[in-house]
Amino acid sequence: MYILGLGGSNHDFSACLVKDGEIRCMIEDERITRKKNGKGLGLQLAKGFSLNYCLKAEGIDIDQVDMIVANDIINKVMYKRLNKKVEMMNHHLAHAASSYYVSQMNEAAILVLDAVGSKNLQNNKYESGSYGVGTGKEIRFLGKVEGYNYPETDYVENSLGIFYSIITEIIGFGEHQEGKTMGLAPYGTSKYYHLIKRYIRYTGKGQIEMKMEDIKALLELKKMVAEVKGEEKQFELKADLAWAAQTILEELIMDMCRYVKVETKMDNICLAGGIVLNSVANYKLYKEKLFKNIFIPPACGDNGTSIGSALYGYHCLQGNIG
């Protein structure tokens, strides 16, 4: 039985082909199209670069695929030319599956942290954090961090990923360049820690708070960066901002992890979502020894949701075939 997972959101598109529960092939569109993060392809995306690559590698036809699964915030262009039904699943569930099902653990706490995931249609909020447990083949979420969209922007309240992206933007790095902020942080000092800390906080019970007014106040910091002249002074300021963002991010991730530990009492944890590309924070979690085993998959960002979607289809959606 073949299951095809499609991955991505508005970036980092990918496909993963699973045969009887085993990954046969996985590739990101960017590797084929040569456009980083799969950006700027527009309707070209409909050509199915990654999915055709996987089918060809396996020597099969799309008609031989028993089920196609994708997460519900993937750009529709990714599957619009397919004359087949596509099973839709929650974005964070796809992340969770991409970590838990490949971890080879029989039970684990699960924590997904990113910038923005699926919209909750009951309250119109967007998820940016999800935690729960995996036991056997089942994944169950126990709680979420959600927030409203900041009108006419891509920002979302209460989102750790958005917080880190905003600081990255203020520093002057581009989209998907949060890794530069992480690399810059150790050159900085605690100068702006207390200033920035005012705009995002852990409020207990696995909840992060960063309101619209906090986002607005953070964006105001752009002026401060613009006012500082001279290369050396600029570098210092940016490094100090990066230091603050990195330190605060680590603290908030640890708050979330401690809560997840108390709620789940698990020895193992599986992490996923763009935030866990922050390898400095991951090491802090290791040093805390909260969990005996930590699993983080290599494609922990949106590129990995193809793996999560395909494996979730195999383990949990087989009843939908036919």
Place this chain on the structure above:
Amino acid sequence: MFNPYNGKTYTQEEICQAIKRYDTKIIAVKCDDQYKQAAISIAEGKIIGWFQGRSEGGPRALGNRSILVDPRNPKMKDILNNRVKFREAFRPFAPSVLFEFQQEYFDLDIPSPYMLMVADIWPIKRAEIPSVTHIDGTGRIQTVLKELSPEYHQLIYAFYERTGVPIVLNTSFNVNKEPIVESPDDAINCFLNTDIDELYIEHYYIKRV
């Protein structure tokens, strides 16, 4: 341990065809032992393009589509930036270490096979591997496990035999702002458009005409 190398397999024939397409610009020689030969070149300070097996999924190059250099040379970061990568000077480059030796260099007792932990390098070891030691004495470590990455393990082992250091500097096989190379054609193209010294595709050693 989850295998991250899930790209397609390029056949011998596909690789030969790719080499042929560039035969006015490159010379390809089959080597007896590409691991030893590449290890010698790295130890001599050369910049190596390393293409082996199936490509890795996710943003980190894990030794199948990597550019590799000597981590012992303190100038290597600048050399790599000036000749190939063109990244901001403050950004660190990552170490790939053989699992067997990891704890001699890093304060980390679990494998980090996907380069997703930045671990402390023991203070006495930092001067030994300056080009992969960040300003705060850390390195974004990739643990190289024999069962997961046998070819890459063999290469680093050959480097260790020659130098006594079980670590290479590993950066993704691409130029700044481009995705990691996928096919042999991509690899040859990237090689020809940069100042990489030598390219290894499976057991082919490739140099410019």
